Amino acid sequence: MAQPEANYDETKVPKFTVPDPLLTFSGEAITDSDQWEEKRKLEIYQFFEKQIYGKVPAMLDEYSFEVIEEDNNALGGKAQRKQIAVGLKKNNRSLNFNILLYLPKGNENAPVFLGYNFHGNHTVTDDPKVIITKAWNANDIALNIQNNKATEASRGSRKNRWAIDKILDNGFGLATVYYGEIDPDKNDFSDGLHSLFYREGQTRPKTNEWGSIAAWAFGLSRAMDYLENDTNISKVIVFGHSRLGKAALWAGASDPRFDGVISNNSGCGGAALSKRKYGETIGHINNSFPHWFSESFKKYSNKEEILPVDQHQLLALIAPRPLYVASAAEDEWADPKGEFLSAQYATPVYALYGKKGISKSDSPVVDRPIQETLAYHIRSGKHDVTDYDWDQYISWAQNFVK
Template identity: 70%
Template sequence: MTHFSSAQFEPNYDEAKVPVFPIPDLLTTFSGEIIKNSEDWNTERRPELLNFFEENVYGKVPGTLDNASFEVVERNENALNGKAHRKQIEVTLQKGSRSLQFNILLYLPKHKDKAPLFLGYNFFGNHTITTDLNVLVSKAWTMNNEKLGITANHATEASRGVRAHRWAIDKILDKGFGLAVIYYGEVDPDKNDFSDGLHTLFYSKGQKQPKANEWGSIAAWAFGLSRALDFLEKEKQVDASKVIAFGHSRLGKAALWAAATDERFAGVISNNSGCGGAALSKRKFGETVGRINTSFPHWFCDNFEKYNENEEALPIDQHQLLALIAPRPLYVASAEEDQWADPKGEFLSAHYTFPVYGLFGKEGITSQRMPEVNQPIQNTVAYHIRTGIHDVTDYDWEQYLIWAKKFIE
């Protein structure tokens, strides 16, 4: 295997230097057959694309769990100043003698019997998304961030509420939606070390890391979202047919893969997910396949490394990942100053899904012209680019809620 250093991958931010490349055709199979209707898509094209992404990008899940159990460890029917029901649920995943636990923080609007819901991960612990003093502080390994009060890889009370600006909880509840969040490091710590986290449950004797076609961390995080959905299907106050996978940045990649592999998700929101998420890889703009595989070698399966500095050899591109969501609603969002994530590549990827959504009678984005900043396109396939940086803002959530009220609720 060729080894690269991140210094080799200087990002390109010049549209004039974007290579000319063919867009892999969504409606032509690898063997050259033309897909003419939604049935052909579901039985022929979708399975082969899903299999390619599994084998060569995100990696396959190498087995099945023996058991998944759920225990409500805390609840309050009058949370957030009387606005919400709150539950905290410990999820235990078992495989043989091994087990792993993670916690779901669930807020539901009080005025609704069965609520649609956004489900997503956070980066530093459930307690960081709210100032609610009753939310448990995670005991799992946490990435250090001195600005957020996290040192020695351990979250403390000092970091409570430090990421509340990314989660418009009041707006979400006011619109009749629930919110479920999970600290992603409890499912799989975000470090290049496969000695802990979800992967270890599935190792055979003596195995220390996944095989070349087996899952990296993105697929593990996606798996965790599906197990959370297993619980939500049992929760009487949740409309489990209307659960939207949500994610920002690397967790936007995980949300997309979760919705691609688990069709129970009613829709998906990709916020600034970039390379390996919504952005077209073949543009080689901003973060590239080689750079992401070098900086974060644990995110994808090892087979993906053969496309380092070799995107032209990919027989697929990320618009085909997005098309795996069809006919379910899909929202891709970018930020004007987030060139690393390639906003134009994210938009074009969403655009190129329109032939597949058309097979189902759904409205995609037919124009190749990007919308102006802060001028959303709100179809079954939606897109906006807003002012600002790589982040999640109230503006983003306002657009997501408008769209979700129309296409999910």
């Protein structure tokens, strides 16, 4: 279906009512955190689960972890490296993925950033010991990935997005997983996590069941199953960029074990308000990436006005845990203003817990972060993850993820 041309003109943003996170679907006002937990949080979560990201259809039958490689003197002696194979089993079918974990040497109790990468664990570093993924990979000539297969030529090709030295030097660890090992990012539900759960004759998820974003969020929680039992790890902050920022937000909303959440340029279906219809819209995203969300979400394509929730309520589900929303000034497709407003509209829920966020008097100023429990920045530049972003995430985590 042809989609309307994307709008980048603020004067053409439609008038809309922001759904009140502190008013239940039946019209009852929420005035304290106990009421939020008892009456509002679950109904919002269930709407997102059934109508947007989709429900996980069942529990796994079993899962396993095996440290398949480790070195206590990695990266020139500054890090401990572990590579962990995670096995998931359901209906006599199995799926495996690898976690790459770096911990700062000498820090026996380090907080860790956990995030997916786009092309393989070996792309985030020049480290020759990091295993090259065998999973399907999106072709990218600039990154030396051809025939949907990663090779040695792509090692270190995305290290610019992962400030590993900076992370380690500040006492943090990094855990990363190639998202394609959980669910290949193509409109084909036959070869990823979903297929483990199919009943006889089933070839795709049911209408209200999970799309790829929910599957990636599920994978982050399975990585967390390992990380929470590693005695050298104190806290886990789930991080994601772009579509993987959407997955990080849903993982954070779904799994309270994550101690903090970072959304980097997550845009439509992530941190940005859908009802603004600015940049990428629900219609655009469902048309271009029909596998990301539940099938039930498609009824809101080009009909954002009938959606009874918006993305600020997703952010609110993470309260009172620390949350950082970040935008880029030239990333209009992801609607930076919509991301800022979403954080602002989620702030009243944080206030129920005595936590600070984005006040009504705040405004987004490029390269001037607002760092509270609910934090926000818009930096100069394009859709990317930069050293500037990592500088902010590290300083924020040192103050708020304790």
